[in-house]
Amino acid sequence: MADDFNHQLNHKLTLRVASISLIAILFAIIFRPLIVSLPSYFTWIAILDFLLVLSVYFIIRSNRLPQWEVAILLSSGIITITPLLLISGGVNSQFTHILPLYPIIAALLGGKWESLCVGIILVFGIIVFSFFGHQVADLTGDIYIEEKSYTRGFWLTITLITSTLFGRFFLKRYNKLTEQLKEENIHDPLTHLFNRRGFNFHFNRNLNQSLLTNSPLSLVLIDIDFFKKVNDKYGHDVGDVCLIEVADTLASNIRKSDILARFGGEEFILVLPETKLNEAANIAEKLRSVIFQRTYSDFNLPLTITLGVANYSEQNTSQLKIIKTADKALYRGKEKGRNRVELA
Ligand SMILES: Nc1nc2c(ncn2[C@@H]2O[C@H](COP(=O)(O)OP(=O)(O)OP(=O)(O)O)[C@@H](O)[C@H]2O)c(=O)[nH]1
The missing domain is CATH 3.30.70.270 (Reverse transcriptase/Diguanylate cyclase domain)
Structure with a gap:
């Protein structure tokens, strides 16, 4: 029962995160031109990202690859953010603000190993990006000096490590709570026998x-x-x-x-x-x-x-x-x- 319940819950959560990501990208495509003027290739990348997440959404919805849906969603998350970082200043990009959410989402949907994997991949990515941050212009056309890229890279790494640790702590609490809810759901509170x-x-x-x-x-x-x-x-x-x-x-x-x-x-x-x-x-x-x-x-x-x-x-x-x-x-x-x- 516990396995079945966990799978149902995970499936629903994964689908929910995929649909929220879709809505966020769609909003960015529609409303972003009204807020900031960016090169047109930004829109094309956002459209490609949208199509990628859309196909991921349908894969998860079909429930055909239950063991893989978390891995697919997390990989697509990393794949969609990478080109955006590349064209918008790398480690200096505004998009890096989203990154600390990734290990927490990975912990919630997958578990501690998924969160750790995502954390390691992102920290590795940030280290690489730090070396190139000063060579890439950001969305407003600014070029960053080497020192600033390294400082940003350093603090981002610290934030990512913290959010990975927080993800693990959060997961423990979340597991304890869901376990408690499941127990309460199937037991009689007076006699503690099954209800x-x-x-x-x-x-x-x-x-x-x-x-x-x-x-x-x-x-x-x-x-x-x-x-x-x-x-x-x-x-x-x-x-x-x-x-x-x-x-x-x-x-x-x-x-x-x-x-x-x-x-x-x-x-x-x-x-x-x-x-x-x-x-x-x-x-x-x-x-x-x-x-x-x-x-x-x-x-x-x-x-x-x-x-x-x-x-x-x-x-x-x-x-x-x-x-x-x-x-x-x-x-x-x-x-x-x-x-x-x-x-x-
Ligand atoms: N204290 C307490 N009483 C309960 C609880 N649930 C049901 N009851 C009581 O159990 C009693 C059942 O009464 P009846 O269905 O008439 O059955 P009975 O008096 O046991 O008679 P027979 O079953 O015919 O032998 C009722 O007085 C209910 O109020 C509970 O959680 N706590």
Whole structure:
């Protein structure tokens, strides 16, 4: 899930940066003549740059080269800026102001290695340009003295190194934040079990695996009995503590490969991969028993659960069907007096 999510996010970001670059170049082509008068070949270079970024945009949009799209975008960024620097004073050019953004964008879209590569390429370019800066006229026709080009080159190098380091720092924070958001997105804040979203993803993945390998898979729906009475008598906060303790008890009595989630208010759902219906019934019975054997919250409240068990079979091949079958079994369990396991 994380990989898929990361790819989607990166793809969207890369496409966004490509489209922003396109708009920026288009603006430069249209409005630049109104602001400054430059040689006509500047427009031709800008048009070529626009066509290059346009093709990069469509390559990224097609999603045909997912592993290469960041590298393609970053290379096109360097390729588009180089002729502009060459005709506008090299290291003394106004365009050098954009350069410190490159390692940060590279860190955001790619990662620390991409940022480092871009940083090294740019620093190398700046060193080379520094030696020629005084020989090239800038956009206003100024020729720079050697010393000024070296000073500019020196400070640009420092800025680029700083922005590369900043990119790495920024990336760490960004990764931490996205990781946190992803975790929050798929977990229930009260019990810290998977929420429905997290459950759906993992259930689907396990179900597909079972369909492919024809291996067994069972599902248990778990509902706390008469939970409303706990809330009504002791308050919602005590109810919350009970929910947390029930969740912890369930979680500590299952295998690592099993998927336990909070399905709704006082309802939990458990997926048991590689488990036949009769084995799932035994596990459900064990869970019923451990929940029954202890007490909950500071009030030492006794709680029981009712469990409905179903499995993946020829009739039950979809996620929805298996859950519905388990739900019917659970309902039967409630009707028969609760604190019991019912099989589909
Ligand atoms: N404290 C607390 N209570 C919750 C939460 N989510 C749902 N509930 C409560 O769970 C109770 C569920 O009540 P019912 O659906 O009537 O079920 P029950 O009382 O457990 O009865 P049976 O399921 O028929 O045995 C309601 O009182 C809800 O308010 C929660 O996050 N915290």
